[in-house]
Amino acid sequence: MATDELLTRALELIGDDPVSVEAIHRLTDTAVTAESMTIAEVADLLDITAHTLRYYEREGLVEVGRDSLGHRVYDAAAVRRLVFLTRMRLSxxxxxxxxxxxxxxxxxxxxxxxxxxxxxxxxxxxxxxxxxxxxxxxxxxxxxxxxxxxxxxxxxx
Amino acid sequence: MATDELLTRALELIGDDPVSVEAIHRLTDTAVTAESMTIAEVADLLDITAHTLRYYEREGLVEVGRDSLGHRVYDAAAVRRLVFLTRMRLSxxxxxxxxxxxxxxxxxxxxxxxxxxxxxxxxxxxxxxxxxxxxxxxxxxxxxxxxxxxxxxxxxx
DNA sequence: GTTTGCGTTCGAGCGCGCTCGAAGCCATAG
DNA sequence: CTATGGCTTCGAGCGCGCTCGAACGCAAAC
CATH class of the missing domain: 1.10.287 (Helix Hairpins)
Structure with missing residues (x-):
C-alpha cells in the first residue's frame, strides 16, 4: 500500500529529531486511543490546553459528549478529529x-x-x-x- | 510581488543541489539597489505596504531620512536592513x-x-x-x- | 486654479487565536 | 467535615502584527 511508502518518505525527510518521532506516532493515527478520554488527557495528548479544547468545541470544530457529572468525554472519533485539526492548525x-x-x-x-x-x-x-x-x-x-x-x-x- | 519574484529566482538558483548560498546573497545584494528609494519603491520591492514600512520605523527597526519635502528617503543601507528584516519576519x-x-x-x-x-x-x-x-x-x-x-x-x- | 496623486503624522481599530478569571459543582483524600 | 483539585460555563481580555482613517502638505498635470 501507499502507506508504507509515505511513512518511509516522511521518516527520511524528518531526520532524527525526537519530537518528530513522537509526531510520527501521531501520523500513524494508531496512537493511544483509549476509547474515551478526559479533557486533561486529550490536552496532554495533543499538547494544547484544556482551554483551547473548549474553544475548539465552542467554535463548532468538534462535538463532545458529557458524563453524568457534565464533564466532557472525548470518544475515539472526537480524538481522531482533534488530531487532524491540530495538525492542520499546526501547519x-x-x-x-x-x-x-x-x-x-x-x-x-x-x-x-x-x-x-x-x-x-x-x-x-x-x-x-x-x-x-x-x-x-x-x-x-x-x-x-x-x-x-x-x-x-x-x-x- | 517583487518578493515572490526574488524567491522564485533564488529557488531556481538553488535547485535540488546543495544550496548555493553565495548565489542567494549575491542575488539579494545586486537586487534593485537604486542608491535611494521612495517608500512606494521599497514597499514594492519588499512586497509590504507603506503602512508597514512606517510601522517598522516607528518600532525602531530602521532609521530613514527625509528629503526637503519631509518625504522618506531610503538609502542603500536602510533597504539592505529592510531586506534582512522582512526575511526574518517572513521566517x-x-x-x-x-x-x-x-x-x-x-x-x-x-x-x-x-x-x-x-x-x-x-x-x-x-x-x-x-x-x-x-x-x-x-x-x-x-x-x-x-x-x-x-x-x-x-x-x- | 483646481484636481490628482503621493506623501506626511497621529492615534485608533481590527482580526486572529487563544487565554484567563470568576463562580460554582462534585468526588475523593485526609 | 473540610479541603483539595479537576471539571463546568460564561464572558472578557490580551498579544501580536499590522491596517486604516483623518486631516493635511506639496507639486506636477490639465
Missing amino acids: GMPMRDLQHYISLVDEGDGTVPERLDMLIEHRDTIRRRIRELTLSLAATEFKIATYGGTAAPDSMD | GMPMRDLQHYISLVDEGDGTVPERLDMLIEHRDTIRRRIRELTLSLAATEFKIATYGGTAAPDSMD
Missing part, C-alpha cells in the same frame, strides 16, 4: 477554513470533492511555506557563516 | 526579537556574539518549523491519496 490552516471543512464533513459524502480541493490547496500552501522557510534558512545560515569573517560583505547588520 | 521571527537584534546592532561590534546566538537560535527554529511542516505535508498528502479510497483508514473526516 497553518486558519480556524475559518477548518470550520468550513468541518461543516462540509457534517454535510456528508457529497462534499468530498470540495474537501479534497481544500486539502490540495492546503498541501500547496504548506509546500510554498516550506520553500520560503528553506530560503530564509539558507540566508540565515549564510549570515551565520560569514558573520564577522573577513569575507563579510556589506549587508552585515 | 517567523517576532518583532520583539528583531527590535532586540537591531538594538544590539546599534550598540556596536561588542554585541556580535549575542547577535550570532540569536541567528543560530532562529536558524534552529526555522529548522524545527520545516520539520513540522514536512510532517504535516506528508500527513496531508497521505490523506489526499487515500480520501474516498477503499483503503481509507479510520481517520477519515
Whole structure:
C-alpha cells in the first residue's frame, strides 16, 4: 500500500529529531486511543490546553459528549478529529477554513470533492511555506557563516 | 510581488543541489539597489505596504531620512536592513526579537556574539518549523491519496 | 486654479487565536 | 467535615502584527 511508502518518505525527510518521532506516532493515527478520554488527557495528548479544547468545541470544530457529572468525554472519533485539526492548525490552516471543512464533513459524502480541493490547496500552501522557510534558512545560515569573517560583505547588520 | 519574484529566482538558483548560498546573497545584494528609494519603491520591492514600512520605523527597526519635502528617503543601507528584516519576519521571527537584534546592532561590534546566538537560535527554529511542516505535508498528502479510497483508514473526516 | 496623486503624522481599530478569571459543582483524600 | 483539585460555563481580555482613517502638505498635470 501507499502507506508504507509515505511513512518511509516522511521518516527520511524528518531526520532524527525526537519530537518528530513522537509526531510520527501521531501520523500513524494508531496512537493511544483509549476509547474515551478526559479533557486533561486529550490536552496532554495533543499538547494544547484544556482551554483551547473548549474553544475548539465552542467554535463548532468538534462535538463532545458529557458524563453524568457534565464533564466532557472525548470518544475515539472526537480524538481522531482533534488530531487532524491540530495538525492542520499546526501547519497553518486558519480556524475559518477548518470550520468550513468541518461543516462540509457534517454535510456528508457529497462534499468530498470540495474537501479534497481544500486539502490540495492546503498541501500547496504548506509546500510554498516550506520553500520560503528553506530560503530564509539558507540566508540565515549564510549570515551565520560569514558573520564577522573577513569575507563579510556589506549587508552585515 | 517583487518578493515572490526574488524567491522564485533564488529557488531556481538553488535547485535540488546543495544550496548555493553565495548565489542567494549575491542575488539579494545586486537586487534593485537604486542608491535611494521612495517608500512606494521599497514597499514594492519588499512586497509590504507603506503602512508597514512606517510601522517598522516607528518600532525602531530602521532609521530613514527625509528629503526637503519631509518625504522618506531610503538609502542603500536602510533597504539592505529592510531586506534582512522582512526575511526574518517572513521566517517567523517576532518583532520583539528583531527590535532586540537591531538594538544590539546599534550598540556596536561588542554585541556580535549575542547577535550570532540569536541567528543560530532562529536558524534552529526555522529548522524545527520545516520539520513540522514536512510532517504535516506528508500527513496531508497521505490523506489526499487515500480520501474516498477503499483503503481509507479510520481517520477519515 | 483646481484636481490628482503621493506623501506626511497621529492615534485608533481590527482580526486572529487563544487565554484567563470568576463562580460554582462534585468526588475523593485526609 | 473540610479541603483539595479537576471539571463546568460564561464572558472578557490580551498579544501580536499590522491596517486604516483623518486631516493635511506639496507639486506636477490639465
